[in-house]
Amino acid sequence: MKKFLFLSIFLIPFHLHAQILNKDGEWKYLGVFEETDDFGEEYLSLLExxxxxxKIDTLRFRVINDLGYYYHTRNLQKSLEIINKGLKEVREAKNEFWEGKMQVSKGAILLRLEDLDHAELELRSALQKLPEVETWLLLTNLGYVYERRGxxxxAFEFATQTLQLGEKYGDKKAMAMAYSDISNIFWKQGKYIMGVEYGQKSITLFEERGIRDLDYDFTLHVLxxxxxxxxxxxEALPYFQRSSEIGNKYGFYNNLSDTYIALTELYSKIGDFRNGEQSGKEALKYAELLQxxxxxxxxxxxxxxxxxxxxxxxxxxxxxxxxxRTAAEDFGDMYYLSLVYQDLSxxxxxxxxxxxxxxxFKTYNELNQKVFNAEADQRIAQLQTEMDVHQKESTISLQNEKLKQQEIIQIFTLLLTGLMVFFLFFLFRVFMRRKKYSLLLEKQNKEKEFLLKEIHHRVKNNLETISSLLALQTAQVDNEELREIMQESQNRVQSMGIIHQNLYQGENLSAIEMKNYFENLxxxxIDSFDAADRISLECNMAPFQLNVDRAIPIGLIVNxxxxxxxxxxxxxNRKGKIRINLKEENSHLYLSVADDGVGIDKDSQVKGTGFGTQLVGLLTQQLDGKMTLSTQVGTEVFFEFQIEKAA
Structure with a gap:
């Protein structure tokens, strides 16, 4: 009976504010601000x-994540508590995807708690657990971390990455968020016309999406x-009013505080101090509710x-x-703190x-070096003069002091001007000499770079010639075992040839991008075995550069x-997959090559000539590494190399 009554509470007003429906024993969740915004401020209480x-894990994890993420707009400590409990559940269930999603939410919460370092750690940890299509919100919050640090x-780089992801996957929300963040960054830089342009782009995409959410609300405020x-x-007032309407409807305390702060500024500029003070107190009320x-x-x-x-x-x-006083010693956002000191001055x-x-004012200047200019210097000099005049006011007449100071300033200005002219002339001479030397070095570097590229090109051509000769010779060999040996030798030559090809085609003449190299190799x-239609290759690794001395033996090992x-x-002709991964951790390289084939018996005799096995052993020894073989599922060979001692 209790369960029936509980469900009735949800099902009766479903069209207004409920997000979960039980139909024929199956649960359906309309994700808040993803599939619907047809609910009111009570939506979090209903979900909770x-x-x-x-009882369904994936549905439960999704609801917990939404609860934790959206509670951070009202109660930061409660949202952190919900997400921490959720993380415990997903880790016990060993669900890496939802662990990554909840880490993104936790990073967003820690960010708003001003714990910027721990926020960044959570977000970067989540990056390893989520597919690329799911990383735009993570990148957005990483951008916020760097924005808060000034x-x-x-921060602009992360916004650009978010925009590229949105364009790649056709995700309007990701693109709208990127434009919104860019607009906010331009506002902080004082580039307001560009801020308006990108803010309007963001609003257009949000309105095409048709859902009024937390980020749409924030973008109205930014514009x-x-x-x-x-x-x-x-023109600005209607955007603030729409923002506050959405914030009140859904209980976005953070955005409401932001918007009322802006309204305080707006009313102040038009001289409406009564409404300005009322807006400021509303901003403070919501900030304190949010803690x-x-x-x-x-x-x-x-x-x-x-x-x-x-x-x-x-x-x-x-x-x-x-x-x-409210700002702790480790308060991260120096931009806003500097403004407080400026107004206090x-x-x-x-x-x-x-x-x-x-x-x-000196504190303001220290916190905001980016805006330190001649105007700021003049301001400090003015305040210094006023302070000196104030201290000597009881003994010296104000007029005489000003005259003396003017004389001193005139003499100082003349001396300083002379010194500056001499110094600038000296700097010009030094600059011209260094420019000539730099041009000479640049010319020599380009010549050397051309020669190195030509060498790598010729080495690659020679290796291709050897590979072609081996192929021609292989075609004339009838003995199957000898044919295989010739084919393997051809592949070894080709693996080195690809390295030299990458060197002369790339910008770095001393290092190889290994992910691209592994994919080409x-x-x-696979093509040489005519197996492209049944064997797939997976290089699940980040782009990673390695110098030639290590790349060649590692390439031969993988070959x-x-x-x-x-x-x-x-x-x-069994179908399957081969996986290659290479990464660097703690001055060590970790290489794994695995397949999902039939596996091998560790105690079985070596098939073929055994030369490949000997070669792998010698190359591993050359790189001062160790090799581990695993045959639990298919076959996986794992290598660990010490970078400092590698040949």
């Missing part, structure tokens, strides 16, 4: 109450910020800036100093506390093991 009824260039910075207050120090700091800053604009400097100081100046104003060997797999692991 329903969680205990779900590394806007790195409003850029328009406000351009002085287009009437997010970052938003509390920004809300207090918005109120302090408003009071500065209003001329109520004592109140401004109270808000701004409280904002600074203005407030102190308004009350006549010139010394305190100077200290606050693998296809060649021998793949040849052995194609000869013995797939009898009677």
């Amino acid at each position: 109450g329903f969680l205990e009824e779900i 590394e806007l260039g790195k 409003g910020n850029n328009l406000m910075a351009l002085g287009q207050y009437d 997010n120090d970052f938003m509390v700091i920004r809300s207090l800053h918005s109120l302090g800036r408003l009071k500065n604009q209003e001329g109520e400097y004592d109140d401004a100081i109270l808000y701004l100093e409280r904002s600074i 203005h407030a102190f100046e308004g009350t006549g506390k010139i010394s305190e104003s100077l200290r606050a 693998g296809r060649y060997i 021998e093991i793949m040849t052995n797999s194609l000869k013995y692991a797939f009898p009677h």
Whole structure:
């Protein structure tokens, strides 16, 4: 009876706000903000109450992840608790995919808790567990980590990667998020026209998608910020109003705080201080409900800036100093903290506390080196002068002091100008000499690079000639065993030839990109056995460069093991897969070559001449490595090489 009543609560208002339906004993979940937005602020409570009824692992994991991720818009500690419990469940179930998804959610939560380092660790760990198509939200949050650290260039790189993924897989949400993040970065850089352009692109994609979610809400706010910075207050206001409507409907406390901060700024600029103060207090209310120090700091800053604009400097100081006290010593976002100190300097100046104003402005300048310029230098000099005048006011008349200072400044300016002219002339001479030397070095480097490429090209051509001669000779041999030996020798020559081909075609003349090399080598060997229609190759590894001294013996090792797999692991034209992986960890290289064939008996006698096995052993010894054979499923050969001692 209890279960029947519980289900009734969900099924009766399903068209309004429920996300889960039980039909004929099967559960269907309409993912929040993915398949539907037809619900109200209570959606998280409904999902949370329903969680205990779900017994299907994948459905349960999805609901837990949505709960944890979207609770971070209201209660960061609760969202972290939900995700940690979810991670425990998926790890016990050994579900790597959902472990990666929940790590992305945990990274987003830690980011908003200002624990930037741990957020980055979680996100980078998840990157190894998710397929590429699922990584756009992960990359987005990594971009936020670097944005909070003030590394806007790195944040822009992640936004670009998100955009490329969205275009590759036709994912409008990923593309909209990338445009939104780019718009926000341009706003921080003061490039407001470009910010508006990318914000409008993002809004268009979100509206084509047809779902009003957390990120659409945030993008409305970002576009409003850029328009406000351009002085287009009437155009900006509707975006902030739409953002607050969505935030109130779904309980997005974080976005509501953000939007009310922006409204405080907007009302301040148009002189509506009463509505501005009301908006600032709303921003602070939602920041405190969220228990997010970052938003509390920004809300207090918005109120302090408003009071500065209003001329109520004592109140401004109270808000701004409280904002600074809220920021811990390891507070990561120096951009916003610098703005607090900038406005605090203005407030102190308004009350006549010139010394305190100077200290606050110097702190602002240290935190925001990117905006340190002649204007900032003039500002510091002005405050320094005002402080000196204030301290000497009781003994020296103000007018005489200004005259003396002007004389000193004139003399200093003349001396400094002379020194600068001399210094610039000296720098010009040095620059011209170095430019000539650099041009000479560049010419010599291009000549050497051309010669090296030509050498590699000729070596590759010679190896291809040898390979062709071996092929011609093989065609004339009737003995099957000798034919196989000739074919294997041809493959060994080809494996070295591919390396030299990559060297003269690539930009790096001393290193090989191993993933591409393994793919080319693998296809060649498979084709040489006429097995392309039944044997597939998988190189599940990141792009990885290796110098030639290591690449050649490793290439020969892979050649021998793949040849052995194609000869013995797939009898009677059996279909299968060969997997190659190479990675570097802790100054060691780890290589594995595996197949899903019939496997081998470790105690069985060596088939064929045994030369391939001897060659692999010699090459492994040459690289100061060790080899391990596993035959649990098919055959896997695992190698470990020490990088420092490798020949």
